[in-house]
Amino acid sequence: MxxxxxxxxxxxxxxxxxxxxxxxxxxxxxxxxxxxxxxxxxxxxxxxxxxxxxxxxxxxxxxxxxxxxxxxxxxxxxxxxxxxxxxxxxxxxxxxxxxxxxxxxxxxxxxxxxxxxxxxxxxxxxxxxxxxxxxxxxxxxxxxxxxxxxxxxxxxxxxxxxxxxxETEIEEDNQPADYEQPDRTRTESTRPIRDTTLTREMKETYDDVCMVCGDTRLKSPSDTYSEAHHLKPLGRPHEGPDNRRNILVLCPNHHADFDYGMIRVDPMSLEITHTQSDTDGSTLEVAPDHDIDEEFLRYHNEQIAKI
Ligand SMILES: [Zn+2]
CATH class of the missing domain: 3.10.590 (ph1033 like fold)
Structure with a gap:
């Protein structure tokens, strides 16, 4: 997509x-x-x-x-x-x-x-x-x-x-985009690119509380808001999986910090390194039934090294 x-x-x-x-x-x-x-x-x-x-x-x-x-x-x-x-x-x-x-x-x-x-x-x-x-x-x-x-x-x-x-459903398309064709033809088979039910459930599990800072943002006076982050991104060339072991629930600020490589998390101790924030040295708050795969935390840290 x-x-x-x-x-x-x-x-x-x-x-x-x-x-x-x-x-x-x-x-x-x-x-x-x-x-x-x-x-x-x-x-x-x-x-x-x-x-x-x-x-x-x-x-x-x-x-x-x-x-x-x-x-x-x-x-x-x-x-x-x-x-x-x-x-x-x-x-x-x-x-x-x-x-x-x-x-x-x-x-x-x-x-x-x-x-x-x-x-x-x-x-x-x-x-x-x-x-x-x-x-x-x-x-x-x-x-x-x-x-x-x-x-x-x-x-x-x-x-x-x-x-x-x-749209949440997309054409199955492993070919490079054809820019000469104004309307790309849809094929019969479709697959969801993001399991929005999954991310919605995870946000509910966390009550929209950021796993880094513990804050909850509001999108209206009575409605909370959070964002889901895939440690190993879904798109090419990463091809990370869309499952709980690869997802964090974050506030928009810490989501941006993950995207920009400002945060790293020790895969074993879950200690946060964030040199420009007071969350530096704190630990990622993980819900009891949420297993984060060490491999994906390591992948995230390796991507930072490449930036
Ligand atoms: Zn946060």
Whole structure:
């Protein structure tokens, strides 16, 4: 299944991002003129190893709102900084180094006819800055965000791609995404990509209490909220299992910290290492009937070492 990710671009970068690379001596031909996004070293962006071709990027321009909805195609590690736009690198006179380039397709909507300004005055459960910190890999926030986008005027093709993201059943598809085909054909067999019943049950087991900090967040005055995190991610290339032994129940902040590799957990003692939080040195709170597989904690820790 395609996942949706929120990308932030700076105002000064937008034009260059949406136009894409133009130099065929530095970029593969098939990426020329298609949108691209750079990840600076240490940047708060999706971990490229978690992206699958065909994933949807909801692209925001900071201070403006959503300006495009793109399809992710390929991530490449930057070995030569000269392939990047100077306008990206120059950060108030300081030259930033970039680690990754995310090459995209300008589909389903390269540039919205009018930017979607985020005005969460309705019953949207979280504030915008919070969304930006947690949108990555967080099903509930993405779902709320996408629903909100759907209620605004965007193209029909964007709507249909966004709805795809919300679906729980997907086509059995081990082939690379075919971008030339606007409507991907559904096959007869479908499989659930995420056992939402499972994650719902686990959140109930934990009463929406974060296993790291013990906090519970509210999404309304009477309704609590938590997020499920797969230690070994479900998507390629990780292919982690969707079962209890691979899942943690977390608050949005600690979910983001797991996604960004800010937290490691000792597989044996379950002691937490989190250098930027007072949870450092505490122990993961695990429910009596919840066995977490050491292998998956170890996998998570190994992924951090690669970031
Ligand atoms: Zn927490």
């Amino acid at each position: 395609a996942n949706a990710w929120v990308l932030n671009t700076l105002e000064s970068h937008w034009d260059h991002c949406v136009r894409g690379p133009t130099d065929g001596t530095k970029h593969p031909d098939h990426h020329l003129g298609e949108p691209w996004h750079g990840i600076p070293e240490g940047g708060r962006s999706p971990d490229p190893s978690r992206l699958d071709p065909g994933d949807l990027f909801i692209v925001r321009e900071k201070g403006i709102g959503v300006r495009g909805i793109w399809t992710f195609e390929e991530a490449r590690r930057v070995t030569d900084q000269s392939i990047l736009a100077d306008s990206w690198r120059d950060h108030d006179g300081e030259m930033l180094d970039y680690e990754w380039i995310l090459y995209c397709r300008g589909q389903p909507e390269r540039e919205l006819s009018t930017p979607f300004r985020e005005d969460w005055t309705g019953d949207f459960p979280l504030e915008t800055p919070h969304i930006m910190g947690t949108a990555i890999g967080s099903e509930e926030v993405i779902e709320a965000y996408v629903s909100h986008l759907l209620s605004h005027s965007i193209s029909e093709s964007s709507k249909s791609r966004l709805r795809d993201v919300l």
